[in-house]
Amino acid sequence: MTVTRRSFLAGASASAAALAAPAIIGRAQAADTIKFVSILDQSGGLDIYGKPMVDTTRMAIDEMNAAGGLLGKQIELKVYDPQSTIQFYTQYATQAAAGDKADVVHAGITSASREAIRPTFARFQTLYFYNVLYEGGVCDLNNFCTGSTPAQTVEKLVPYTMNKWGKKVYIVAADYNYGQITAQWVQKYVADNGGEAVETEFFPLDVTNFGPTIKKIQAAKPDMVMSALVGGAHVSFYRQYAAAGMNKSVPIASTTFGVGNEHKLISAEEGDGMICSYSYFEEIDTPANQDFVARFKAHRGEDAPALNELAARAYEGAYLWAEGVKQAGTVERMPVIEALRTGISYDGPSGRVTIEPKTNHALQNVYLAELKDQAFNILEVYEDQPPTDTLLVCDLVADPNQSVFKFENGLEAAGIKI
Amino acid sequence: MDLVAAVGLQILYGIANLALISLGLAIIFGMMRVINLAHGEFLMLGGYTVVVAANAGVNIWIAMLILAPLVVGVIGVVVERLLIRWLYGRMIDTLLATWGLSLLFIGLVTSIFGASTATTISPPLGVISIGEYTSSAYELLLIGITAALGIAVFLALKMTNLGLVARGTMQNAEMASALGVSTSRIYMITFGVGAAVTGLAGGLLAPVTGVLPTIGSVYIAKAFITVISGGAAILAGTASASVLLGGVNGIAAFLTGPTIGEVALLLTAIVLLRLMPRGITGGIFRKSL
Numbered sequence: 001m002t003v004t005r006r007s008f009l010a011g012a013s014a015s016a017a018a019l020a021a022p023a024i025i026g027r028a029q030a031a032d033t034i035k036f037v038s039i040l041d042q043s044g045g046l047d048i049y050g051k052p053m054v055d056t057t058r059m060a061i062d063e064m065n066a067a068g069g070l071l072g073k074q075i076e077l078k079v080y081d082p083q084s085t086i087q088f089y090t091q092y093a094t095q096a097a098a099g100d101k102a103d104v105v106h107a108g109i110t111s112a113s114r115e116a117i118r119p120t121f122a123r124f125q126t127l128y129f130y131n132v133l134y135e136g137g138v139c140d141l142n143n144f145c146t147g148s149t150p151a152q153t154v155e156k157l158v159p160y161t162m163n164k165w166g167k168k169v170y171i172v173a174a175d176y177n178y179g180q181i182t183a184q185w186v187q188k189y190v191a192d193n194g195g196e197a198v199e200t201e202f203f204p205l206d207v208t209n210f211g212p213t214i215k216k217i218q219a220a221k222p223d224m225v226m227s228a229l230v231g232g233a234h235v236s237f238y239r240q241y242a243a244a245g246m247n248k249s250v251p252i253a254s255t256t257f258g259v260g261n262e263h264k265l266i267s268a269e270e271g272d273g274m275i276c277s278y279s280y281f282e283e284i285d286t287p288a289n290q291d292f293v294a295r296f297k298a299h300r301g302e303d304a305p306a307l308n309e310l311a312a313r314a315y316e317g318a319y320l321w322a323e324g325v326k327q328a329g330t331v332e333r334m335p336v337i338e339a340l341r342t343g344i345s346y347d348g349p350s351g352r353v354t355i356e357p358k359t360n361h362a363l364q365n366v367y368l369a370e371l372k373d374q375a376f377n378i379l380e381v382y383e384d385q386p387p388t389d390t391l392l393v394c395d396l397v398a399d400p401n402q403s404v405f406k407f408e409n410g411l412e413a414a415g416i417k418i
Numbered sequence: 419m420d421l422v423a424a425v426g427l428q429i430l431y432g433i434a435n436l437a438l439i440s441l442g443l444a445i446i447f448g449m450m451r452v453i454n455l456a457h458g459e460f461l462m463l464g465g466y467t468v469v470v471a472a473n474a475g476v477n478i479w480i481a482m483l484i485l486a487p488l489v490v491g492v493i494g495v496v497v498e499r500l501l502i503r504w505l506y507g508r509m510i511d512t513l514l515a516t517w518g519l520s521l522l523f524i525g526l527v528t529s530i531f532g533a534s535t536a537t538t539i540s541p542p543l544g545v546i547s548i549g550e551y552t553s554s555a556y557e558l559l560l561i562g563i564t565a566a567l568g569i570a571v572f573l574a575l576k577m578t579n580l581g582l583v584a585r586g587t588m589q590n591a592e593m594a595s596a597l598g599v600s601t602s603r604i605y606m607i608t609f610g611v612g613a614a615v616t617g618l619a620g621g622l623l624a625p626v627t628g629v630l631p632t633i634g635s636v637y638i639a640k641a642f643i644t645v646i647s648g649g650a651a652i653l654a655g656t657a658s659a660s661v662l663l664g665g666v667n668g669i670a671a672f673l674t675g676p677t678i679g680e681v682a683l684l685l686t687a688i689v690l691l692r693l694m695p696r697g698i699t700g701g702i703f704r705k706s707l
Binding site for chain 1: 421424425428429431432435524525528532533539540541544545550551552553554556557625626627628629630631632633635636637639668671672675676677679680
């Protein structure tokens with residue numbers, strides 16, 4: 001057989017059409033459902049945070065689908081488990097953006113994981129939600145950060161506890177960017193309120209023997225300890241602190257204890273009296289929250305884990321995005337971003353959560369609560385708190401073309417005086 | 419003065435803590451030259467035994483001192499029979515197999531109990547004061563138990579018939595076998611005892627640490643460094659390496675901070691292994707147990 005130019009062209013165009021066909025079919029299918037991708041650690045050291053978040057995300061999507069979906073379409077939830085490994089985060093982020101062509105991705109627990117994947121979503125123009133409390137400072141049009149930041153929690157917790165316990169504060173924190181920057185916020189708010197941070201100590205995440213530090217705390221004689229410790233190994237601190245009888249004399253305040261349900265991991269007598277601050281507690285006494293907790297228990301069954309800010313905000317984050325889609329009338333990225341930035345709000349279990357357009361962060365209620373018998377008793381509620389820390393350094397209204405993390409090198413580098 | 423006493427006690431506790439988490443690994447490594455990468459998970463299983471038993475209403479002392487070593491010891495024997503005995507003399511294969519085993523244990527415990535398990539136990543015993551400093555009486559007890567455990571292992575190896583046979587197998591397995599010793603049985607018992615000691619350690623630490631499926635990974639590195647730094651002799655190696663590394667870590671952590679404390683520990687181990695590649699007991703105390 002001789003190949004003439006005509007037969008070659010005919011064959012080539014036929015095979016080109018065949019190659020193109022799956023892509024066309026793929027796109028047609030994509031239009032039938034809305035793609036919601038979630039990338040959260042369900043194994044490895046961070047699973048105590050990730051698993052409840054996946055549970056509530058699933059519950060939110062199930063509820064939306066049962067109510068007829070969004071814009072008349074069903075939402076397809078795809079969940080990836082990056083196994084507490086940053087490398088898998090970047091891999092799944094690329095898969096979600098380029099492979100799955102996700103309409104929205106809700107992902108990341110640690111700040112390190114967020115910083116690993118945020119540029120990927122900016123590059124592929126995939127709408128990205130980060131629903132975890134963190135140190136503040138992300139300024140990215142494409143990224144909505146719905147969790148609480150230190151200006152919302154630390155700023156309330158520090159004056160309240162200093163007023164109650166005294167002005168000499170000893171700070172213990174986890175040794176990575178979250179702990180370091182949060183410790184700087186604590187130092188700042190302690191100084192702003194006329195107190196003294198007598199010592200700040202950082203702990204690698206695998207430290208389990210806190211004996212030397214407890215002796216140093218006894219020698220420094222502070223009025224209170226402020227903890228930004230993170231993860232399973234650091235739970236040892238609270239136990240050894242109580243074993244040395246210190247919890248009776250020098251009380252602890254924290255904006256990290258409880259968010260991995262640590263208050264269930266230590267016994268009642270070890271934890272009693274600690275004061276913590278988050279934008280959500282399972283014990284919030286409102287009909288909306290009691291209903292949410294009951295639905296979660298029904299959804300997840302008897303062995304449902306305790307709910308915390310991460311789990312509640314993963315749920316509310318999904319609904320905030322849905323509100324944006326409803327208002328925009330489409331799942332297209334830019335219309336949804338614009339709709340969200342009109343100051344959309346959602347009334348969830350934690351109360352009202354409103355998108356703040358200058359920072360793409362959230363106005364939210366902040367609660368102070370005291371631990372008693374492995375449960376939190378709400379002491380104070382501060383409604384609609386703005387993310388003033390990020391507002392100091394970020395204005396997406398004036399300059400929307402930003403995709404940076406302002407606190408990458410600490411607060412002083414960002415021009416904030418401690 | 420009070421501060422010196424309080425910090426001294428704290429450093430002693432740090433040393434005992436290191437010895438406690440390493441002893442089980444040292445028994446298995448010293449006797450069988452098997453590196454058990456699932457060691458951290460044996461500790462974790464000991465902790466879970468205590469938490470589950472205490473939540474079910476079992477007396478905490480019974481749970482810690484009897485149930486934890488028993489349960490993990492039995493698991494150890496099963497693991498040895500099903501997995502380890504096929505791999506004797508194949509160091510790399512054992513490493514891989516026990517690593518897989520550690521992942522399996524983490525997965526199993528996570529799927530049974532979830533990512534975290536609520537606990538009701540807190541350290542028994544009260545608080546002791548040294549001047550204006552306070553320490554946990556439980557820490558003092560742990561130091562005592564660690565010392566007692568070391569003495570018990572010493573006596574078992576030195577005084578009993580089984581200990582004699584075990585030491586013989588350790589020195590020359592083929593010769594022991596030729597003399598009619600069932601080395602396979604000795605290995606099984608050794609692995610079981612090593613696992614039981616590890617389970618006891620995990621159980622004893624349960625009231626002062628967090629008990630999570632992934633907590634083993636926190637211990638494994640330190641246990642390893644201690645055992646490798648100590649060298650082949652089970653007791654002298656573990657004891658000398660614990661004193662050195664635990665002491666350096668405790669002093670550095672108190673003087674500077676926990677980050678430098680960890681760095682000092684690792685640096686000491688590196689320098690030590692550079693000078694004595696076979697560990698402390700490869701260089702000095704060579705004839706010891």
